[in-house]
Amino acid sequence: MRLLFLGAALAALLSGPASAQSPDKILNASYDISRELFARINEAYVAKNPGKSIDQSHAGSSKQARAILEGLEADVVTFNQVTDIDALVKGGAVSDDWQSEFANNASPYYSLPAFLVREGNPKGIKNWDDLVRDDVKVVFPNPKTSGNARYTYLAATAFAKEKFGDDEEQVKAFVKKLFDNVPVFDTGGRAATTTFVERNIGDVLITFETETRGIAKEFGDDKFDIVVPEMSVLAEFPVAIVDRVVDKRGSRDFAKSYLDFLYSPEGQTIIAENGNRVHDEATAAKFKDQFPQVRLVTVEDVFGGWAKVQEEHFASGALLDEIYGSR
């Protein structure tokens, strides 16, 4: 009897602590500029769940997806690109029904490409068609390298599609004119911000609404105005449980409760305070003044989904190359 007990104890020891019991620590792999947001989220979550803790990894979300496929043991991902979770699905790390595991396509919050203009909006920039005027210089990063700028490209294209109907030539001409108005294409959102803010180039910076707030806060509210156009594209910030990792570590319950917390009123409030729009109606009503009305179209509705967008617009030799290359 005693021997049996000893043997069981030994087996438990050898099998490692990971599978023996649910760990009290998980790793959240997130995109590169979400540090402040998740620092607050994690603090609030731990306050409610004492003894638990969450480690954070931050990098470009494509890089994070790659790292997870190569063995980074992230229990959950909180990304800013749907396509990067799709990459995890392809690699077998996340199950392909991830978007139905959580509400709103597994996107606890969202944002949209918006404009940041110089104080007082001297050029009177209000909507997408102001950006193709001859006297307006626009700054956004290179859509070939920046996910942020891809949303800008998609929003401008969606606007032109509405305006010109299905006249593809006119849509193309509109987007091309927009690209012609960009004096420099930086590789990433942060570099574009530097160009606009510190090098003082351009009349308008296009980036996520949440970013425009961060910039205004960091560099001075009195220097810039935020302009939310009448329509824009819904930018989702998708989350998922990394099945391969939670199954190995036995952390599925913890991971799920953590992501659920993002949808709770408390989580939604923190998210909204950080400049993101949320779905929870009570929370959204509380922050109504900060988020002007905007009509959002989705990538699904206008472009038929990310796979199609990738193929028709962003693949090499596709529409974006045609417009970008012909500048």
Added chain:
Amino acid sequence: MSLHQAKPPRVGDSPAVRRTLIALVLLVGAVLVLAPLIVIFVQAFSLGIQAFTAAIGEPDTLHAILLTVITALIAVPINTAFGVAAAWAVTKFDFPGKRLLIVVIEIPFSISPIVAGVAYLFVYGLQGLLGPALQAADIKILFALPGIVLASMFVTAPFVARELIPLMQAQGRDLEEAATSLGASGWRTFWSVTLPNVRWALLYGVVLCNARVMGEFGAVSVVSGNIRGQTNTLPLHIELLYHDYQTAGAFAAASILTVLAVVTIIAKVALERRGAGRRSRVSIAAPSMIAEEPTS
């Protein structure tokens, strides 16, 4: 030495040319090196001393500093031993494949660190060569300390050997042969003859190696996994803070990294000064100066 005594007419002898050149060098040095360094410290303290200490005292920043120091403490000694052994083998012995060895040692110099990092992914990654076996054995290399140390070591492998080889080549094998003929063992010869002759070059190599290990970004960035408080080295942490609009924090962390580098350089200079009086000039000369001397 003779270099300084001989005075044939040459470029730079005319005072006007000389002064212009010196002024140009000082100007370029100030713009390229000094100004950015000053900016780092000005920015770091732009919000006051308290903001600076608060930024440095943040647990994640402290951990990043600690991790960077630990990485250097592991990588530098190993690379020093490797560099000395490689230089010793290459300069004191003839063997087939010697040239190949020299080339291999120098490869990391010419390869971009990002390539090194990606190569490690392909070897140790889950989709790579050894990844599945390592995971089955529950051994973590990537996205943990071993990966960071390995990547840093790869990038800095040539530093010590590169400093030693030209000097040891210039010094030749006469002293070692004499020691051996007098009955010294190989080990004794190494400790009493070879090592004392190269110690300043060795020190210089170690300092460079250390500075580079602490500052390495590209290769480490690929294999680190960027887990805050776990695998974020100081350079990665600086980038993260910067991207996060934590400008003051980023510059504060950058100033710490700069100080770490400057301290090693100062330590090197101080050690050199203490030893300089007792040694002949040849052994303390930098390898580049040796290389300029005509080899007989």
